[in-house]
Amino acid sequence: MSIDKAYNNWAEQYDSNLNKTRDLDQKATIETLEKYNFENVLELGCGTEKNTQWLLNKASKIIGLDFSDEMLNKAKEKISSENVIFQKADLTKNWDVENGFADLITSSLTLEHIEDLNHIFRQANLKMKNEGIFFISELHPFKQYSGSKAKYETEDGIHELEVYTHHISEYMEKANQNGFSLIELNEWFDEDNKELSRLISFVFKK
Numbered sequence: 001m002s003i004d005k006a007y008n009n010w011a012e013q014y015d016s017n018l019n020k021t022r023d024l025d026q027k028a029t030i031e032t033l034e035k036y037n038f039e040n041v042l043e044l045g046c047g048t049e050k051n052t053q054w055l056l057n058k059a060s061k062i063i064g065l066d067f068s069d070e071m072l073n074k075a076k077e078k079i080s081s082e083n084v085i086f087q088k089a090d091l092t093k094n095w096d097v098e099n100g101f102a103d104l105i106t107s108s109l110t111l112e113h114i115e116d117l118n119h120i121f122r123q124a125n126l127k128m129k130n131e132g133i134f135f136i137s138e139l140h141p142f143k144q145y146s147g148s149k150a151k152y153e154t155e156d157g158i159h160e161l162e163v164y165t166h167h168i169s170e171y172m173e174k175a176n177q178n179g180f181s182l183i184e185l186n187e188w189f190d191e192d193n194k195e196l197s198r199l200i201s202f203v204f205k206k
Contacts, residue, residue, distance in 0.1 A: 038104035045110030121178035180204035
């Protein structure tokens with residue numbers, strides 16, 4: 001099943017289903033970004049706006065990109081602010097956003113669905129102001145090594161999504177090649193499992 005079709009099917013239950021990864025990502029996003037100042041935000045894989053509302057408390061303008069029509073429809077139902085634009089986008093293509101727009105770019109639980117990280121960092125560099133920051137939160141590759149991946153349950157059974165494993169060294173290498181330096185790296189654990197981290201997050205600076 002294609003990624004956009006899978007997320008279209010998942011959209012109706014995405015916010016309500018038990019999902020430790022989704023909830024921990026929201027915690028990681030808030031705890032990491034609350035100490036930074038930003039005005040213009042480009043949110044990659046904004047989904048149903050699970051992080052957009054919080055970002056709007058600090059930002060003056062947000063552009064949320066996602067490849068799923070149904071996820072975007074859910075987001076639009078919940079946020080109608082003139083300061084937020086939701087638009088459908090294929091992140092593997094060139095992003096239809098003004099160059100130098102963002103002082104913050106976020107990507108949450110999105111890059112596991114994208115094979116070419118170099119393209120993501122190259123586009124992020126184009127769309128970001130100098131001194132801007134790029135926040136990435138993803139399923140930890142250690143978690144992927146153990147067999148974990150994005151999935152959701154339906155009446156027909158569990159549907160697993162196509163994913164790619166990106167090693168920590170790959171994030172570092174592609175970021176460096178495209179003009180970013182690492183300023184923060186954190187690992188995030190479930191409350192009931194402190195041995196295997198669920199998420200990894202990076203903050204890169206242009």
